[in-house]
Amino acid sequence: MPSTPIHDPSAPPVPGAATEIRTTTCYMCACRCGIRVHLRDGQVRYIDGNPDHPLNKGVICAKGSAGIMKQYSPARLTLPLRRKPGSERGAGEFEEITWDEAFATLESRLRHLRATDPKKFALFTGRDQMQALTGLFARQFGTPNYAAHGGFCSVNMAAGMIYTIGGSFWEFGGPDLERARVFVMIGTAEDHHSNPMKVALSKFKRAGGRFIAINPIRTGYAAIADQWIPIRPGSDGALLLALIHELIRLDLVDHEFLARYTNASQLVNLDSESDDYGLMLRNPQGDVVNPLRPHNFFWWDQATNAPVSDHAEGASPALTGRFTMPDGTPAAPAFELLKARVADCTPEWASAITGISADTIRSLAHELGTAARDQKISLPIAWTDSWGKRHESVTGSPVAFHAMRGLAAHSNGFQTIRALAILMSLLGTIDRPGGFRHKSPYPKAVPPNARPPKGPDAVKPDTPLNGAPLGWPEGPDDLFVDAAGEPVRIDKGFSWEHPLSAHGLMHNVITNAWRGDPYPIDTLMLFMANMAWNSTMNTSEVRKMLCDRTVTGEYKIPFLVVCDAFHSETTAYADLLLPDTTYLERHDCMSLLDRPISEFDGPVDSVRIPVLPPTGQCKPFQEVLVELASRLGFPVFVNPDGSRKYRDYPDFVVRYETAPGSGIGFLSGWRGENGDKALRGEPNPRQWDMYAQNNCVFHYRLPVEHQYMRNWNQGYLDWAQSAGLRRDRDPIVIHVYSEFLQRFRLAAQGRHPGKQPPERLRERVERFFDPLPFFYEPLEWQATDTDSFPLHAVTQRPMAMYHSWDSQNAWLRQIHTYNFLYVNTRTALDAGIGDGAWMWVESRWGKVRCLCRHSEAVEPGTVWTWNAIGKQRGAWSLDADANESQQGFLLNHLIREELPDGEAGGRISNSDPITGQAGWYDVRVRIRPAEAGEPAESWPQFDAMKPVSGMPAKAPRRQGWMAGLMKVIR
Ligand code: SF4
Numbered sequence: 001m002p003s004t005p006i007h008d009p010s011a012p013p014v015p016g017a018a019t020e021i022r023t024t025t026c027y028m029c030a031c032r033c034g035i036r037v038h039l040r041d042g043q044v045r046y047i048d049g050n051p052d053h054p055l056n057k058g059v060i061c062a063k064g065s066a067g068i069m070k071q072y073s074p075a076r077l078t079l080p081l082r083r084k085p086g087s088e089r090g091a092g093e094f095e096e097i098t099w100d101e102a103f104a105t106l107e108s109r110l111r112h113l114r115a116t117d118p119k120k121f122a123l124f125t126g127r128d129q130m131q132a133l134t135g136l137f138a139r140q141f142g143t144p145n146y147a148a149h150g151g152f153c154s155v156n157m158a159a160g161m162i163y164t165i166g167g168s169f170w171e172f173g174g175p176d177l178e179r180a181r182v183f184v185m186i187g188t189a190e191d192h193h194s195n196p197m198k199v200a201l202s203k204f205k206r207a208g209g210r211f212i213a214i215n216p217i218r219t220g221y222a223a224i225a226d227q228w229i230p231i232r233p234g235s236d237g238a239l240l241l242a243l244i245h246e247l248i249r250l251d252l253v254d255h256e257f258l259a260r261y262t263n264a265s266q267l268v269n270l271d272s273e274s275d276d277y278g279l280m281l282r283n284p285q286g287d288v289v290n291p292l293r294p295h296n297f298f299w300w301d302q303a304t305n306a307p308v309s310d311h312a313e314g315a316s317p318a319l320t321g322r323f324t325m326p327d328g329t330p331a332a333p334a335f336e337l338l339k340a341r342v343a344d345c346t347p348e349w350a351s352a353i354t355g356i357s358a359d360t361i362r363s364l365a366h367e368l369g370t371a372a373r374d375q376k377i378s379l380p381i382a383w384t385d386s387w388g389k390r391h392e393s394v395t396g397s398p399v400a401f402h403a404m405r406g407l408a409a410h411s412n413g414f415q416t417i418r419a420l421a422i423l424m425s426l427l428g429t430i431d432r433p434g435g436f437r438h439k440s441p442y443p444k445a446v447p448p449n450a451r452p453p454k455g456p457d458a459v460k461p462d463t464p465l466n467g468a469p470l471g472w473p474e475g476p477d478d479l480f481v482d483a484a485g486e487p488v489r490i491d492k493g494f495s496w497e498h499p500l501s502a503h504g505l506m507h508n509v510i511t512n513a514w515r516g517d518p519y520p521i522d523t524l525m526l527f528m529a530n531m532a533w534n535s536t537m538n539t540s541e542v543r544k545m546l547c548d549r550t551v552t553g554e555y556k557i558p559f560l561v562v563c564d565a566f567h568s569e570t571t572a573y574a575d576l577l578l579p580d581t582t583y584l585e586r587h588d589c590m591s592l593l594d595r596p597i598s599e600f601d602g603p604v605d606s607v608r609i610p611v612l613p614p615t616g617q618c619k620p621f622q623e624v625l626v627e628l629a630s631r632l633g634f635p636v637f638v639n640p641d642g643s644r645k646y647r648d649y650p651d652f653v654v655r656y657e658t659a660p661g662s663g664i665g666f667l668s669g670w671r672g673e674n675g676d677k678a679l680r681g682e683p684n685p686r687q688w689d690m691y692a693q694n695n696c697v698f699h700y701r702l703p704v705e706h707q708y709m710r711n712w713n714q715g716y717l718d719w720a721q722s723a724g725l726r727r728d729r730d731p732i733v734i735h736v737y738s739e740f741l742q743r744f745r746l747a748a749q750g751r752h753p754g755k756q757p758p759e760r761l762r763e764r765v766e767r768f769f770d771p772l773p774f775f776y777e778p779l780e781w782q783a784t785d786t787d788s789f790p791l792h793a794v795t796q797r798p799m800a801m802y803h804s805w806d807s808q809n810a811w812l813r814q815i816h817t818y819n820f821l822y823v824n825t826r827t828a829l830d831a832g833i834g835d836g837a838w839m840w841v842e843s844r845w846g847k848v849r850c851l852c853r854h855s856e857a858v859e860p861g862t863v864w865t866w867n868a869i870g871k872q873r874g875a876w877s878l879d880a881d882a883n884e885s886q887q888g889f890l891l892n893h894l895i896r897e898e899l900p901d902g903e904a905g906g907r908i909s910n911s912d913p914i915t916g917q918a919g920w921y922d923v924r925v926r927i928r929p930a931e932a933g934e935p936a937e938s939w940p941q942f943d944a945m946k947p948v949s950g951m952p953a954k955a956p957r958r959q960g961w962m963a964g965l966m967k968v969i970r
Helices: 067-071 099-116 131-141 155-165 194-206 220-224 236-249 255-261 334-341 347-354 358-374 413-426 506-515 539-547 621-631 649-655 687-693 714-722 739-748 759-768 825-830
Strands: 019-025 034-040 043-049 081-083 094-096 121-125 173-175 182-186 210-214 227-229 267-269 298-301 306-309 330-333 377-379 394-396 399-403 436-438 523-527 559-564 576-579 588-590 604-608 697-699 791-796 820-824 838-842 847-855 862-866 924-929
Touching: 019 604, 043 067, 081 099, 099 121, 099 523, 099 576, 099 621, 121 131, 121 506, 131 621, 155 413, 173 399, 182 358, 194 210, 194 220, 210 220, 236 334, 236 347, 236 358, 236 413, 255 413, 267 298, 298 330, 330 334, 347 358, 358 399, 399 413, 506 523, 506 539, 604 687, 621 649, 649 687, 739 759, 820 825, 820 838, 825 847
Parallel strands: 121 523, 182 210, 182 399, 210 227, 523 559, 559 576, 791 862, 820 847
Antiparallel strands: 019 034, 034 043, 081 094, 081 576, 173 436, 267 330, 298 306, 377 394, 588 604, 604 697, 791 924, 820 862, 838 847, 838 924
């Protein structure tokens, strides 16, 4: 008998109900799928995937469909609030104010700071997607103290890849699983590119592809892998170097690709007496191509046994060997130096570090190398390369990789990711079918052209910052330091401590500001960043810093502004609390200026368009910024007569151009007065309507001859320049060898003119700025007695939760209400800890009591848990006895934001010494059972938070929802 569905969402609604379907873009995670929101009588009835959206093609996940319960969550902040006069910061005592009062407070405070010392204002944001706007606001304000969450998340992935191949994973590039036959996922669990990755993996496996997961833990995508290779956290670099060693030993590298498209065949100066030691030799007679980034290198021509200009017609460049230049300078191709570097990186060497058997490493290298060599792909697509050579086809190898935070979140992550990018290049898989493919606006120059400001003079009262607050240094002179070589930014970004900190160091802001190192600040504004809980290390101490006072009784961080849509552990510390809207209540841009959703075949940007009015007095943060920028008279936001230029954020998006008349704005679709231009064109007053009529997405498909080999595809490069995606049109040669890193090393050796590191940091810079990748133990291991703390501890993000966002979501918290520490069964039994028992996990910095879950899906030397499930009591409108606080826990309490005093001659961030990436997967721990009689609850516990005005006075025990019919059940 056919079964009758209990509920058919497509059935006609109740008679008389007004129904409507509106499209927008999901924001239940950062993947940004297209969704359809079904409304009944103005309320959300359900949400499904938009089948006409290029990213998810109708697919929706558990989080996406649970957006209803986010919208109607009892944890919503709905009123602007001010800390009650006389109340303690952190006590959560607030009084209602109007938006006018909030703006007046901010305007007078910020106007004074901007007119006196702009760097005393710091703006740090979390997992928002409006960094083009927040960055512009900071720049126009004139403060260098701006960053989003990247330094805490995966800047190593971005920087390691971009400084090597000019692109990166996730929104800027990814694996071509349509044509790949072997796919290696390393250090990735549930990823940002969520639904598209799941769909692609499903098709890949059905088509017979082989999926290899390398991860300490078998969860998420790894659960469906054909082979799981468990690896010790932080050791990935050793594995990758051993794979490179094997590929070179077996001669399974793509010689032609390396010679023509990378700097592997360029000659490096090996005169150890020269100040240019380790830099590429330049040919004075060669064509510089681009004076800002000269390309006049040498090859060693095997036919004539003499140096020639790189890419000389008919030359046969050597990849190996050592040579003497006509002037006597010893030289070698970069590949020769790589070969020497990995000579000792044998599978046996890597096995001892990674825990993977040498045979497995050998067999993996052989599988990758032979698949790349023997299963070549050829597409009949003609194109011309940057040196004028016509190619009748595009070729590729069906070997693809994907990696993310597992590699990045270590203090050795940058060099590890350099090794991965070089491995991919040795296999010849960059922007070719079956391998890694770029997504617009990438590829960009190595490194991209944006530079941070160069010194304290860039910060002037009442003046926009001289340069973007974040950028990509090319050498020591691009560092943002004072005459003594000390940092100008509050997070010490772009200083000698972390020279290539392209995303800033969010995890050090509170500590540095509290200590007044390098200087005290006045106002810290946080947006969508839970920096008193899961978006910090050393959680308990950082919370105390927010309440600490000077001898005169003033808070050490005098004024804290928090803007968020939800009550969280951080909102209690606000002096001013601003209620943001949800993603269903506001306009948003997924912009090419920021983080678009491009596809391999061309640029894609998208928008959110409100499907509901703001709740209570909520106001989109974008509107707060546009309002403040207008009141404060930032040049970009006012007319020449000082009057306000933009009515509101949607008006700003339509009319703003990156430079007067540039034709480039936040959105690339339907530009021009009539909306008939793409990417570049005059502002179009109907642009939002046109996005609304087109599923909130704009997709520009490149002609097929521009879709591959984009680093060196002259047709594409010319187009990218004309479209404003690149400043220049020169080739983007892959940096197997990084002379940018060598420049920092030479400076540390006192052999490079210009900016010099402080003496205490010379050795550190010289050690880590190696132009070739190398493996070293993460800094925290080096500072820890690993016999006493033998285990690694890491976190992963579950499929059904995004960071800390979803514990207020009544549907999703049914999936993850609390978290276990997952311990390999053998490891747990050896420690005397039963399955489901309470246990302690301790690092040298602190301890946490939590529940143990035995697991065979984790390598024996690693323990792990889900990220951000544990909550403070009463936070997120949860009951004081909710599972999240009683049984849930955070690993963050075990991790310090700084290395022990004395490391590198003083306090220094627990981060990658090159990029400032937080080393939050580096912590070492030990475990023991809880004693009999201990309370059956997680530890540490904190006082219960109170709800604030505008929230329900009491958290609902149960919550249900039926649009138009039923609201909260108490
Ligand atoms: S993957 Fe992310 S963006 Fe896509 S539907 Fe799920 S929650 Fe929404």
